[in-house]
Amino acid sequence: MTDSLRLIKHPVLDASLENRRTVTISVDGKTISVFEGESLAAALWAEGVISLGHNPNTGSNRGLYCGIGHCYECRVTVDGVQDVRSCLTPVREGMRVTLQKAEIETGTDHGH
Amino acid sequence: MTQKTDNRDRTFDDLTICRCEGVTRGQLKACIHHSGARTINQVKKLTRAGMGPCQGRTCARSVEIILTTEAKTPAGVEPYQSRPPVRGIPVSTLAMGSDQFHEPTGPVSVAMTRTPDPEIPSKQIHKIK
Amino acid sequence: METSDVVVIGAGIVGSSTAYYLAKAGVEVTLIDRRAPIAGGTATQACAGGVRQQGREPLEIPLAIYSINLWTSLEAELEADLCYRQDGMTVVTDDETCIPALEQRVKREQSLGLNIQLVQGSELHDLIAGLSPHILAGSYLSTDGHADPLRTVNAFVDAARRRGARFKWQCPAEGFVINNDKITAVKTRHGNIGCRFAILSAGFWSRAIAASLDLELPFQFFPLQMMVTAGRPPVLDQVLGWLGHGISLKQVPSGGFVIGGGWPGHANPQNYSTRLLPGSMAKSAQTTIDLFPSLAAVPIVRAWVGIEAFCEDEMQIVGPLRSPAGLILATGFSGHGFAIGPGVGSLLAEYVTTGQLSDMIKPFGIERFSKRSEEQSQ
Numbered sequence: 080m081t082d083s084l085r086l087i088k089h090p091v092l093d094a095s096l097e098n099r100r101t102v103t104i105s106v107d108g109k110t111i112s113v114f115e116g117e118s119l120a121a122a123l124w125a126e127g128v129i130s131l132g133h134n135p136n137t138g139s140n141r142g143l144y145c146g147i148g149h150c151y152e153c154r155v156t157v158d159g160v161q162d163v164r165s166c167l168t169p170v171r172e173g174m175r176v177t178l179q180k181a182e183i184e185t186g187t188d189h190g191h
Numbered sequence: 192m193t194q195k196t197d198n199r200d201r202t203f204d205d206l207t208i209c210r211c212e213g214v215t216r217g218q219l220k221a222c223i224h225h226s227g228a229r230t231i232n233q234v235k236k237l238t239r240a241g242m243g244p245c246q247g248r249t250c251a252r253s254v255e256i257i258l259t260t261e262a263k264t265p266a267g268v269e270p271y272q273s274r275p276p277v278r279g280i281p282v283s284t285l286a287m288g289s290d291q292f293h294e295p296t297g298p299v300s301v302a303m304t305r306t307p308d309p310e311i312p313s314k315q316i317h318k319i320k
Numbered sequence: 321m322e323t324s325d326v327v328v329i330g331a332g333i334v335g336s337s338t339a340y341y342l343a344k345a346g347v348e349v350t351l352i353d354r355r356a357p358i359a360g361g362t363a364t365q366a367c368a369g370g371v372r373q374q375g376r377e378p379l380e381i382p383l384a385i386y387s388i389n390l391w392t393s394l395e396a397e398l399e400a401d402l403c404y405r406q407d408g409m410t411v412v413t414d415d416e417t418c419i420p421a422l423e424q425r426v427k428r429e430q431s432l433g434l435n436i437q438l439v440q441g442s443e444l445h446d447l448i449a450g451l452s453p454h455i456l457a458g459s460y461l462s463t464d465g466h467a468d469p470l471r472t473v474n475a476f477v478d479a480a481r482r483r484g485a486r487f488k489w490q491c492p493a494e495g496f497v498i499n500n501d502k503i504t505a506v507k508t509r510h511g512n513i514g515c516r517f518a519i520l521s522a523g524f525w526s527r528a529i530a531a532s533l534d535l536e537l538p539f540q541f542f543p544l545q546m547m548v549t550a551g552r553p554p555v556l557d558q559v560l561g562w563l564g565h566g567i568s569l570k571q572v573p574s575g576g577f578v579i580g581g582g583w584p585g586h587a588n589p590q591n592y593s594t595r596l597l598p599g600s601m602a603k604s605a606q607t608t609i610d611l612f613p614s615l616a617a618v619p620i621v622r623a624w625v626g627i628e629a630f631c632e633d634e635m636q637i638v639g640p641l642r643s644p645a646g647l648i649l650a651t652g653f654s655g656h657g658f659a660i661g662p663g664v665g666s667l668l669a670e671y672v673t674t675g676q677l678s679d680m681i682k683p684f685g686i687e688r689f690s691k692r693s694e695e696q697s698q
Binding site: 137152 | 243249
């Protein structure tokens with residue numbers, strides 16, 4: 080775990096890791112340990128997974144942005160279900176996460 | 192340290208306004224000036240701004256402002272046509288309990304989907320009265 | 321008084337295409353609309369975007385073939401991206417007892433010049449991946465396809481403007497000025513426009529305008545509901561229809577699946593307000609999964625309703641009236657005007673400039689209704 084990217088001290092919320100259980104999830108086939116109670120977006124960010132996919136129209140990286148379920152930039156595939164907002168999804172033991180690959184393919188005309 | 196950028200000569204036409212669909216300020220201006228779009232809904236339909244996953248939640252206000260400044264018309268005249276559903280609903284979720292709805296009993300019968308031979312039974316088709 | 325050689329009433333697909341072809345022919349034309357192009361709630365809005373020749377009344381097929389031919393070079397002609405794709409359409413069935421009738425339609429359409437084929441079993445499933453396994457056969461026409469109705473109307477209007485057409489938006493037509501049984505002007509809320517020809521292409525709203533002449537247009541309105549999904553990588557090239565079921569399914573270039581099929585919604589033609597019918601969404605969704613199962617997990621992001629005008633015989637009313645002279649009807653396209661819009665516009669421009677009405681248009685005159693009621697009362 081990469082503690083340096085994880086918020087572990089907060090003036091109001093109890094962010095300490097002392098009594099937090101760990102949870103194992105897989106991200107694109109790679110198993111990682113995260114903390115129970117984290118949102119998937121926060122857990123991925125803490126583990127250094129900042130880019131969660133690509134904008135299908137521009138190809139640019141996308142990732143956590145609004146953090147409140149409004150913008151859909153943080154969408155990932157969870158257990159086969161696409162377009163899940165990782166900022167609103169608590170991590171769960173055994174969760175399988177797939178990051179969407181660049182969706183620009185020949186034959187789709189995004190030139191507008 | 193970050194370098195300070197001099198913005199004086201920038202036109203900002205390359206600025207992304209609709210992040211979901213990748214529509215830039217320049218593309219919105221072109222739509223307004225070349226296609227004569229004067230309402231936010233026309234702009235949406237012609238550029239796809241507001242049609243992406245967040246359904247205009249992020250860009251609608253920015254598009255309105257660009258419309259007002261470029262078209263010199265009050266953009267708020269016609270409100271942004273937000274369409275149901277509020278959030279994406281999987282097709283399978285929408286389909287749940289479909290047989291429990293009393294109306295409609297079926298689609299409006301149209302020539303193309305009507306079975307060609309009147310002797311052959313059609314399922315649940317409304318004939319136009 | 322303002323004048324224009326031709327006034328076209330209604331800026332939907334038919335009106336905008338007619339205005340363009342007239343302007344292209346050098347005719348002075350003014351296109352007017354109660355609101356503005358692609359304003360919403362109209363047939364253009366309800367349009368699923370199919371551009372097809374198959375599955376039409378036989379009388380319409382020559383017009384459809386002519387129009388699709390225009391479609392293939394339309395983007396170049398209008399200098400616009402219409403998202404037009406000509407990747408084929410197949411109307412399928414999962415019911416063995418329907419196959420002979422489907423075959424009959426295929427044969428009939430072949431004799432009318434369409435290169436349509438009946439495709440069955442594994443050949444069909446190889447042709448269209450993702451079809452539900454219980455689908456048995458389909459009528460496949462490779463030259464059918466789809467396009468974006470909103471961009472198409474906008475492109476016709478833009479191209480017409482470049483060729484000198486004039487426009488009046490927020491300008492409802494209210495009637496006509498007639499002298500010696502001939503149209504001399506269109507009455508609008510903002511004054512009269514003197515003209516030689518008036519073309520009435522205002523969809524369902526043509527009815528009220530025609531009523532000012534005591535002319536009854538025998539159609540009713542149906543508010544039809546559409547849905548579109550979030551974008552996905554391309555898996556479907558063709559347009560799909562399903563015999564006996566309410567669905568038209570296509571995947572558009574931006575990745576979403578557009579789902580139609582004639583499911584009713586609610587609408588008020590007076591104020592264009594629309595409301596969805598949840599039962600239609602549910603049943604349309606179920607039909608979608610029954611046809612193309614992989615869409616089960618894809619989210620619907622938008623649903624909407626548009627008002628279509630259906631004639632009692634489901635064919636459009638197109639053609640010049642004998643009385644009053646100068647009035648040309650082009651309306652009531654009964655849910656299938658998009659594909660033939662360019663063709664109708666082109667042939668009406670031809671009529672205005674040459675006085676010759678194409679044989680492809682002649683079957684759709686309003687006279688067919690009085691002929692029919694004469695026959696019935698005999």
